[in-house]
Amino acid sequence: MDERLTSAGEDLLTIEGLTKAYPGVVANDNVSFSIRPGEVHALLGENGAGKSTLVKMIYGLVKPDAGSMTFKGTPYAPSEPRAARASGVAMVFQHFSLFEALDVAENIALGMEHPPKMRDLATRIREVSHNYGLPLDPDQLVGDLSAGERQRVEIIRCLLQNPKLLIMDEPTSVLTPQEVAILFQTLEKLRGEGCSILYISHKLEEIRALCDHATVLRLGKKVATCNPRQETARAMAEMMVGETLHVPQKALRVPQDVALEIEALDVPARTAFGTSLKGINMSVQKGEILGIGGVAGNGQEELCAVIAGEILVENAKLRLAGIPIGDQGPNPRRALGLLSAPEERLGHAAAPDMSLTENALLSGSARQELEHKGMIDWGKTRDFAKHIIREFDVRTPSPNTAARALSGGNLQKFVIGREILQKPAVLVVNQPTWGVDASAAASIRQALLDLAAEDAAIVVISQDLDELMEISDRFAALNEGRLSPPVEAAGLTVDQIGLMMGGAHDLEPAAEVTA
Amino acid sequence: MITLEKRPQPSKLWTAITPVLAVIATMIAGGFMFAILGKDPFEAIRTIFWDPLFNEQFAAFSRPQLLVKAAPLILIAIGLSVGFRAGVWNIGAEGQYIIGAICGAAVGLAFYPTESFFIFPLMVIAGALGGLAWAMIPGILKVKFHTNEILVSLLLVYVAEFILASMALGTLRNPEGNGFPGSRNLKEYPSAFNAELLPGSGAHWGVVAAIVAVIFAYVLFSKHMMGFHIRLAGQAPKAARFGGVEPARLILFCLGVSGMLAGMAGLFEVSGPAGQISIDFNVGYGFTAIIVAFLGRLNPFGILLAGLLMALTYIGGELASFMLGVPTAAIQAFQGMLLFFLLAVDVLTNYRIRFGKRGIA
Numbered sequence: 001m002d003e004r005l006t007s008a009g010e011d012l013l014t015i016e017g018l019t020k021a022y023p024g025v026v027a028n029d030n031v032s033f034s035i036r037p038g039e040v041h042a043l044l045g046e047n048g049a050g051k052s053t054l055v056k057m058i059y060g061l062v063k064p065d066a067g068s069m070t071f072k073g074t075p076y077a078p079s080e081p082r083a084a085r086a087s088g089v090a091m092v093f094q095h096f097s098l099f100e101a102l103d104v105a106e107n108i109a110l111g112m113e114h115p116p117k118m119r120d121l122a123t124r125i126r127e128v129s130h131n132y133g134l135p136l137d138p139d140q141l142v143g144d145l146s147a148g149e150r151q152r153v154e155i156i157r158c159l160l161q162n163p164k165l166l167i168m169d170e171p172t173s174v175l176t177p178q179e180v181a182i183l184f185q186t187l188e189k190l191r192g193e194g195c196s197i198l199y200i201s202h203k204l205e206e207i208r209a210l211c212d213h214a215t216v217l218r219l220g221k222k223v224a225t226c227n228p229r230q231e232t233a234r235a236m237a238e239m240m241v242g243e244t245l246h247v248p249q250k251a252l253r254v255p256q257d258v259a260l261e262i263e264a265l266d267v268p269a270r271t272a273f274g275t276s277l278k279g280i281n282m283s284v285q286k287g288e289i290l291g292i293g294g295v296a297g298n299g300q301e302e303l304c305a306v307i308a309g310e311i312l313v314e315n316a317k318l319r320l321a322g323i324p325i326g327d328q329g330p331n332p333r334r335a336l337g338l339l340s341a342p343e344e345r346l347g348h349a350a351a352p353d354m355s356l357t358e359n360a361l362l363s364g365s366a367r368q369e370l371e372h373k374g375m376i377d378w379g380k381t382r383d384f385a386k387h388i389i390r391e392f393d394v395r396t397p398s399p400n401t402a403a404r405a406l407s408g409g410n411l412q413k414f415v416i417g418r419e420i421l422q423k424p425a426v427l428v429v430n431q432p433t434w435g436v437d438a439s440a441a442a443s444i445r446q447a448l449l450d451l452a453a454e455d456a457a458i459v460v461i462s463q464d465l466d467e468l469m470e471i472s473d474r475f476a477a478l479n480e481g482r483l484s485p486p487v488e489a490a491g492l493t494v495d496q497i498g499l500m501m502g503g504a505h506d507l508e509p510a511a512e513v514t515a
Numbered sequence: 516m517i518t519l520e521k522r523p524q525p526s527k528l529w530t531a532i533t534p535v536l537a538v539i540a541t542m543i544a545g546g547f548m549f550a551i552l553g554k555d556p557f558e559a560i561r562t563i564f565w566d567p568l569f570n571e572q573f574a575a576f577s578r579p580q581l582l583v584k585a586a587p588l589i590l591i592a593i594g595l596s597v598g599f600r601a602g603v604w605n606i607g608a609e610g611q612y613i614i615g616a617i618c619g620a621a622v623g624l625a626f627y628p629t630e631s632f633f634i635f636p637l638m639v640i641a642g643a644l645g646g647l648a649w650a651m652i653p654g655i656l657k658v659k660f661h662t663n664e665i666l667v668s669l670l671l672v673y674v675a676e677f678i679l680a681s682m683a684l685g686t687l688r689n690p691e692g693n694g695f696p697g698s699r700n701l702k703e704y705p706s707a708f709n710a711e712l713l714p715g716s717g718a719h720w721g722v723v724a725a726i727v728a729v730i731f732a733y734v735l736f737s738k739h740m741m742g743f744h745i746r747l748a749g750q751a752p753k754a755a756r757f758g759g760v761e762p763a764r765l766i767l768f769c770l771g772v773s774g775m776l777a778g779m780a781g782l783f784e785v786s787g788p789a790g791q792i793s794i795d796f797n798v799g800y801g802f803t804a805i806i807v808a809f810l811g812r813l814n815p816f817g818i819l820l821a822g823l824l825m826a827l828t829y830i831g832g833e834l835a836s837f838m839l840g841v842p843t844a845a846i847q848a849f850q851g852m853l854l855f856f857l858l859a860v861d862v863l864t865n866y867r868i869r870f871g872k873r874g875i876a
Binding site: 308309310329330331334340342344347348349350351352353354358361362363365371374375376378402404405 | 523525738739740741743746747750751753754755756757758759761
């Protein structure tokens, strides 16, 4: 008790022995650390390491089973997020909670306990957003904003409360490199004003650039603390995983025949806030990996669906090894060797309540000969599921487990493995390693490289630029439904990529504003 | 404090237990209702569930009735379950049942008084096609114009009832019936009569068809790609698109199967137990089958048991109103409770109850 009081004297937030157990899993086991005022503190860990549970306890969304917290020198046990906000804790979530049909000011007012008059609020939004270098027009509809701008709405919503501690969960996953640079300047400015930031990210280079201190969690326990500026990204990754990391290797390749071509393709948007594809031209050779970057919501999902056959187009506009396939559905395309793995694992690439065996049948039925004249061979299907589980190290009690019972990373391994083991001639994957921990991500990338080495053509759509640079032969960017002409990936700089992605046109860094 | 906690995956045990729990809860709540109505609850429950099967006085009459009543319920519910699993909500099986009965009976009556072995099979086919055609109306409208199949199929029930009345009063009226509404009685036309296969059992061709339908549905859902696609479309529509399911084909298949089975049920009823097309030929099997489908967890064998149970409450209910003077409305409320409790305890399949305090240590 005494010790806590003394340490609380200088720390903003002290966490002592926080423990939270869910049936069958201990999400946090006796976690203790503290955050000083004006510190950017990184929280590191693989998926399922307990980062989200921990910040949810700090933000009052989850109650700890044991342990205590001290905030600004007084005991702190928020019963709900409102109490946390009242104490000066704010949080920017990875998934936005915004209404697309309302404007910026209305969205911000909805998150406030006592919103001021709309006119005053709009003025405040202009002021604050300008001060922090994240300019926002309060009258704009959120549905018309890019992902980066939507994040600004969430951040400004927090900053209006003058927080002492700002929690950010994977804030850069939706940003272009230029937008990331601007966000970092905003965070530096906040730090300068004495606000502490608890920063969750998978991107270790970012953490090295931004954070003063890092706490590493593994399987719910705190395993290490470090100063990220003095560690290599690889060393931190190994702290997270607890083992040595394998870095994927890319082999040299020679030009080959074109496997998949798209020519002058236009596809109108299917929903009000969907993206229409405009004048898409692309081709992928056998044995080549074409990386497609871009901020989410710029047509990635649509492009993936067009190639997979979930959106049908004019027959001649899409050709597989010269054969027009534009008006063929997914299964005829699979028979020809074109496979896909969509971004959304649960609900799109896999049916949540079905077992892994049934999910193996989902896309494997024709190519793996799991059915004969409509009758399903369950024995063979189960063997195929077991094969995927074994080859891709999917952690599951059995192939009878429902897909939704698996962790995100494990299900992603299953989904990617299911397509790769079918030996595709062309594979399109959207966000292959999204939300997957470092070691699993490395093995998925290696599997994609191995597949390309066996002469498959691969289209990888991803927001993770480091990943694209690591495995792509050529790189193109999607921006508002338009695909930039692909260029050789070797030797591309971050600035060039940023320009191709077309982000950050209307942004100004915080430093310039304060100057 | 009591909290509900989501299970990592649905419990197989609870999926099986919940219908039994629902029946027990219905007995208890129903008992209270009967007590409030001034009847002895134990006697009422016994009259509904026990007497139709084992009472010396009534069983001889009631037992065959069980199959007679259960067969159309099971046949229709099996068809509905195919659609319900895919998220295609055919609420208008009653209409398809009526149209199937009219088409089947019309074919039979057209041959009157010729006697031949092929007349009855032709009637079955006509009944199935009639139900199919009636179900294709909401199906094609949904596929072409995105109309809501719930509304269209339901409203078509009322259209079908008017057609039934018009047939009974006009086109199909018995020319030798002295002007009374209603068609010739097929019981007096051997080639068209759906007779009992075993005397005293109540088993007619509809019972055989119901059993075949149960087996067909079991194979469809557990062994066939179409059944897999149906389940997929119902659980995860986007995953179904990924799996190459064509929604239009699926909608027409589901409505087609449920319409055909409902139409066949109508034909077996009109050519057997009912005997003739009359104004009040339909008694709501098409609606009760919705309860049966859910009570049976949309599982073919579950539906078989649920159909028998529902038939039992019908017969037992009649017996209770006849013997004890329980009002018919109370019997209907009793059947409604069954669905209510089933949905209520259903939550235990996906959630578990946890007792104990939540709070900060």
